[in-house]
Amino acid sequence: MAWLRKKPDPLSDRARALNHEIAQLESEIKRIGAQLVRGRVHPSPRSAAPRPGDTPSRAPAGAAAHEPIFEEVDQRRLEAPPESALPPDHYNELGVRKYDLPALIRRVRGWFQGPATTNPKLVSYLAAGGIQGLRPLRYEKRKKRRQVIILAGLLFLFLLGTLLALWKH
Numbered sequence: 001m002a003w004l005r006k007k008p009d010p011l012s013d014r015a016r017a018l019n020h021e022i023a024q025l026e027s028e029i030k031r032i033g034a035q036l037v038r039g040r041v042h043p044s045p046r047s048a049a050p051r052p053g054d055t056p057s058r059a060p061a062g063a064a065a066h067e068p069i070f071e072e073v074d075q076r077r078l079e080a081p082p083e084s085a086l087p088p089d090h091y092n093e094l095g096v097r098k099y100d101l102p103a104l105i106r107r108v109r110g111w112f113q114g115p116a117t118t119n120p121k122l123v124s125y126l127a128a129g130g131i132q133g134l135r136p137l138r139y140e141k142r143k144k145r146r147q148v149i150i151l152a153g154l155l156f157l158f159l160l161g162t163l164l165a166l167w168k169h
Helices: 010-039 075-079 101-112 120-128 137-168
Strands: none
Touching: 120 137
């Protein structure tokens, strides 16, 4: 039966193929790195890296030891109390914040809207059917909508039959 078989997922197949390619590239990087380490024992003479056995007193001729330079800090700004982001007309005479109806409406509207997507390009691809092997999202929505309508109809018929059976008794 076709119902019990799992449909192939093109995204997981592609992810598996990409992971295989990444593993191959990493092994090649390790192989080339090992060849470089074997072929090059000594650092180049122009390298600024310290050689084994170098002492700290041996410093480049142009480098002089200086103390670190720190930024100037405005102490008055640190002592001042933090200013409120809201203007004073958002507070009443007792210092309590006034009721903000537009902010409440925005906050309630945000509850009913889902969170913003982290990858809008992927969402647009899924909605338009831009990924090969996947049906566009509108077809999937239509399919689910039909399933819900059929389920609601069956539930209605079941409840109607139950009420009629109870009505006769």
